[in-house]
Amino acid sequence: MATPLTIADLKQLAQRRVPKMFFDYADSGAWTESTYQANENDYAKIKLRQRVLVDMTNRTLETTMIGQKVSMPVALAPTGLTGMQHADGEMLAARAAEEFGVPFTLSTMSICSIEDVASVTTRPFWFQLYVMKDKDFVMDLINRAKAARCSALVLTADLQILGQRHKDLRNGLSAPPKFTPKHIWQMATRPFWCLDMLKTKHRTFGNIVGHAKNVSDLSSLSSWTAEQFDPQLSWADVAWIKEKWGGPLIIKGILDVEDAKAAAETGADAIVVSNHGGRQLDGAPSSISMLPQIVDAVGHKIEIHLDGGIRSGQDVLKAVALGAKGTYIGRPFLYGLGAMGKEGVTLALGILRKEMDITMALCGKRDINDVNSSIIVGRQ
Numbered sequence: 001m002a003t004p005l006t007i008a009d010l011k012q013l014a015q016r017r018v019p020k021m022f023f024d025y026a027d028s029g030a031w032t033e034s035t036y037q038a039n040e041n042d043y044a045k046i047k048l049r050q051r052v053l054v055d056m057t058n059r060t061l062e063t064t065m066i067g068q069k070v071s072m073p074v075a076l077a078p079t080g081l082t083g084m085q086h087a088d089g090e091m092l093a094a095r096a097a098e099e100f101g102v103p104f105t106l107s108t109m110s111i112c113s114i115e116d117v118a119s120v121t122t123r124p125f126w127f128q129l130y131v132m133k134d135k136d137f138v139m140d141l142i143n144r145a146k147a148a149r150c151s152a153l154v155l156t157a158d159l160q161i162l163g164q165r166h167k168d169l170r171n172g173l174s175a176p177p178k179f180t181p182k183h184i185w186q187m188a189t190r191p192f193w194c195l196d197m198l199k200t201k202h203r204t205f206g207n208i209v210g211h212a213k214n215v216s217d218l219s220s221l222s223s224w225t226a227e228q229f230d231p232q233l234s235w236a237d238v239a240w241i242k243e244k245w246g247g248p249l250i251i252k253g254i255l256d257v258e259d260a261k262a263a264a265e266t267g268a269d270a271i272v273v274s275n276h277g278g279r280q281l282d283g284a285p286s287s288i289s290m291l292p293q294i295v296d297a298v299g300h301k302i303e304i305h306l307d308g309g310i311r312s313g314q315d316v317l318k319a320v321a322l323g324a325k326g327t328y329i330g331r332p333f334l335y336g337l338g339a340m341g342k343e344g345v346t347l348a349l350g351i352l353r354k355e356m357d358i359t360m361a362l363c364g365k366r367d368i369n370d371v372n373s374s375i376i377v378g379r380q
Contacts, residue, residue, distance in 0.1 A: 003347075004339070007311045007332045010348055014085070014338030017193055019186040021171035022084045026334045029278035030163035036278025038286040039309030046288070046318045047377040051364025059357055061368045065326035066152055066248045066269045066303060071101030072353055073320055073368060076345075077307055077328035078128030078154060078252075083111025083203075084177075085338040087196035091120045093337055096345035098123050105154055105328070113206030114144045124151035128252070130159060131237060132228040137212045142244050144211075153245045154272070155238065157263075158253030160231045163280035176203040196341075238266045252307065255284060260294045264301040270325070271298075274307035277330055288319060295323030313355025320368060321375050 004010050015023050029036025061072035076097050083089040090112035097104035098121050105126040106117050117125060127145040132138055145153060177183045187194050197203065208224070209215055215224045242249050251263045252272035263271045273291050275284045287308030295304055306319045307328035316327050332352065336344030360368065363375040373379040 005351070007335060007348060007351060010332070010335040010339045010344060010351075013340065013344075014335045017190060018085055018338040019177070019183075019190045019193060021168075021173050021177060021183065021186055022081065023338065024167040024171055025081055025165075025173055026079070026085060026331060026338070028165045028167040029282065030165055030280055031282035033278060033282065035275055035282050035284045035286065039275070039278050039288070040311055041309075042286040042288050043309060043311075043315045043318055046322075048314070048318070048359065048363055049375050049377055050362060054364045056361040056364075056366065059361055059366045061353060061356060061360070063325075063368050065103065065305065066250065068103065068151060068248075069101075070103065070326070072316075072356060073324070073326045074316060074349070074352060075103035075126070075305075075326060075328050076105055076333050077330035078105040078107035078126075078156070079330045079334055080107050080109035081111060082107065082334065082337065083200075083206075085334050086193070086341050087200040088112060088116075088202055089337050090117055091202075092342035093333060093345050094121050094125055096342045096349070097125075100346060100349045102349065103152070106150075108141065108207055109205060111204065111206055112202045114141075114148045114150070116202065116206060118148040124149045126150060126152040126154055126250075128154040128156055129241070130156055131230050131233050131241070133230045134213060134228060137228075138241075139244060140211060141207065142241070144207075146245075146247075150247075152248040152250055152269075153241070154250045154252050155241060155268075156252045156276075157233070157259075158255070158274070158276050158280050160229060160233050162229060163276070163282070165279060235262055235266065238263075238268070242267060250305070254294065255287070255290055257293055257297045260298045264298040268302065270303035270305055272305045272307050272328065273324070274328075277308055288315075288322070291319065291322050291324060299323050310352075313352040313357070314359045316352060317356050317359050317363070317371065318376070320371050321373055321379075323373075 063073050090110045094104040094117045105128050107128050108130040127150040249268045250270045251268045254260050254271045255275050273287050303325045305326040306324040319327050332348050333345050336348030
């Protein structure tokens with residue numbers, strides 16, 4: 001394939017290079033995947049107003065997210081097992097994001113640790129927190145994120161229990177992968193992935209192994225994670241997390257107006273309208289379909305971001321037009337990473353930027369900060 005022109009091109013390349021179990025992990029949703037599909041498809045229902053004979057020179061996509069300068073309103077979303085899409089994946093993606101001028105968010109369930117990512121970056125990145133039953137471990141994560149100079153904490157609120165993803169169960173997913181004949185075959189058919197993996201020491205959950213109590217190897221890790229996600233997590237927990245963190249706080253996983261109102265009362269700096277990429281409650285509405293209602297309800301109280309279904313720069317522009325101050329991409333950067341490593345992440349960001357820039361111009365706008373619902377058909 002020639003130089004990829006779209007996120008779909010990168011997805012195709014990633015599928016050829018990444019073993020099936022890990023590609024499917026990134027590319028799957030819960031149960032029937034109806035919400036996963038709706039996240040993508042509902043953008044097509046939003047139509048843009050074409051404007052002509054306006055000055056299209058001197059355009060800029062530069063803005064801020066939670067007061068931090070960004071080259072465009074896009075952040076790399078927290079994604080688990082990123083280092084299994086490509087060796088040292090979190091470190092490569094973080095460097096690409098830093099060079100591009102957008103935030104990178106490291107997942108609690110990353111392969112490379114907080115310290116690994118800090119060792120290859122020069123600017124602060126964001127850290128995503130899962131709240132576990134072991135509160136000492138949670139506090140340790142917060143303190144490690146502080147020590148790494150992370151500039152925002154992203155608290156994920158929609159994973160108190162794990163949604164069922166059929167592809168992962170059928171693939172017998174694990175990190176590092178199991179060595180059954182099926183798994184060996186999947187890896188053997190992806191030799192370049194294997195060669196890269198042989199060169200790295202990062203092959204398991206770097207933020208957990210050696211840090212959580214009694215977790216020193218893979219066997220103890222699997223039993224620990226199965227028990228640790230906290231189903232009793234409540235709004236009261238947000239207060240102590242905010243207090244212990246002491247910095248900018250973003251709450252991710254808001255899909256309901258009442259939850260958005262509750263989140264706005266916590267004093268958090270932003271909320272992320274998200275259904276976890278369609279990986280939790282199958283049958284829930286798409287993120288973009290819920291964005292306008294949530295903006296109307298709490299947009300005057302708290303900064304609103306959007307995550308889910310973005311596959312083009314046009315999608316980003318539509319989210320901004322409907323009230324999102326920033327957006328997050330998960331699968332698009334994972335496709336780039338899986339396809340081409342750090343270069344692929346940079347290419348994915350470049351694709352989104354070019355599509356957003358051209359579309360903004362054709363909608364008659366020159367500054368992303370002037371984009372609003374007036375560019376959407378039927379909302380002006």
